[in-house]
Amino acid sequence: MQPKTTTAAAFARAVERKLSKTRRIRDGNSENRATQDKTTKFLVGYSREMAKGTILNKLKLLEERIPSSLHNCNDSGSALYSALVKFRADSKTVAEKSCRITWVGIDEQIDDSATAAFYREALKEVIESSRDEELLAEWRSRNIDVHRHPPIRNIPRSHRPRIIKITLRTQELRDKLLALLLMRFCFHAFRLYPARQSS
Structure with missing residues (x-):
């Protein structure tokens, strides 16, 4: 009878070890998933921050360029207006001379x-x-x-x-x-x- 008891006890311990291992694996997987989730969230957040930073940098560059662009536009607009005024004056002179x-x-x-x-x-x-x-x-x-x-x-x-x-x-x-x-x-x-x- 003793060998049977020993065998049963050994079997029970083996099952317990197997279950423990399974639980550890499961817990490890859960931890891995949690870690992965945290990593994913971190990466997403980091990507968003990077995107925000990139957008803000681009906006800053645009803001720096806008005044000079407006200045150039004003200069071009003034030059165009002067050319149109001269053209109209010249056209009137030509019409009168004709x-x-x-x-x-x-x-x-x-x-x-x-x-x-x-x-x-x-x-x-x-x-x-x-x-x-x-x-x-x-x-x-x-x-x-x-x-x-x-x-x-x-x-x-x-x-x-x-x-x-x-x-x-x-x-x-x-x-x-x-x-x-x-x-x-x-x-x-x-x-x-x-x-x-x-x-």
């Missing part, structure tokens, strides 16, 4: 009043001789601006007459009048007006 004729070679008279009457009469003859209804209507409505440039004669006895600037409302009208002024058959008349006719 409707203007510069008439040269018309002699000066004894004074500015006589000179103005003389070149206005010369221009009137050119327009009337054309029989162009549009030009006649513009002249009668006083829509054709004509003046000497410069307005005042600087050298009274200068042999070089001032230019005459003629401005019309449209480029089409300008082209019509310019074609008439370039026709040779009109040139003789206004050069030979006596003073009494131009008054």
